[in-house]
Amino acid sequence: MIHCVGQNKHQASTNAGTPAYQAIDRAEGAERDRAGDVLASAAITSASVLRRFGHSSLAWIATQAAETAARSTGSTAALAAAAFTRSQMLMTRAGGLRAALRHAETAADELSAAARSVGDVEHSGMLRLQAGLATATVGGDPEPHFAEAAEHTAKLAGAEPGTPLLRNPTFGPANVALWRLSAAMERRDAEQVLTLAPTLAPDELPSEGRRAQYFVEVGRAHALRRDYQRSLHALLRAEHAAPQKVRNMGHVREVVGFMLRSARRDLTTRDLGKLAKRVGAVPV
Secondary structure, X not given: OOOOOOOOHHHHHHHHOOHHHHHHHHOOHHHHHHHHHHHHHHHHHHHHHHHHOOOHHHHHHHHHHHHHHXXXXXXXXXXXXXXXXXXHHHHOOOOOHHHXXXXXXXXXXXXXXXXXXXXXXXXXXXXXXXXXXXXXXXXXXXXXXXXXXXXXHHHHHHOEOOOOOOOOOOOOHXXXXXXXXXXXXXXXXXXXXXXXXXXXXXXXXXXXXXXXXXXHHHHHHHHHOOOHHHHHHHHHHHHHHOHXXXXXXXXXHHHHHHHHHHOOHHHHOOHHHHHHHHHOOOOO
8 A cells, every 4th residue: 555655653643633534533434435535635636726826835734634544545546646646746846856756656556456446547547647747757758657547548438436526537538648748848849749739639628727738738849949929829828728727837937938038029029928927927
């Protein structure tokens, strides 16, 4: 079973003394499992939101709470979701990329075979995608991980219904294709990004955030090729799909700032200049 990397005995005992964990300890059978799933789901969502808004210390605490709740029931979906969250957190820390990769790979290897319910398959598949992205970030070949994630999508139709609490309906073939796109961008392979992009219809992606991510990756790839007009067009489409998400993306701020310094003046004084202000690449 996955253990909580970095959580010491004091932290574990402190968690166990909180009312939420006491409630889990008092419950029995299916009620106990459901209580653990509720807490894990709430903690994972909290960690994701806190990380997105830059509250890394609080996000780390929420991640540890998710892991403790997941271990209390042994739920494959909860353990995979918590491991995914921890790996993403590690990627944001200085020098944490290889630790993020090790954690995602180890957890995926341990949990994939135990995936039975739809939620199990979805979350273990997402964990495998995270391992692929982390591999690409450190310069390795992510394709073995993505191929295994694609195999997980084929298991969805025959998986058990399971609990509705720990689900990730964004996982599927279109999302695997999107992560391949993001991994190519992490390797700064603009040609591969622009080769993969036409094979994925943005409308097939399961959420506005995923569609925005698609256009962000396309925009970054065009910027690497110094095709600033097409890059701007893609980034504006991303912003239209998910305005707040895109305006808070560090990657977007970086690429817009780069284009602002490099593009023609007629481009920088119009839409690009306005976008730069909205994403914080220049003072308002």
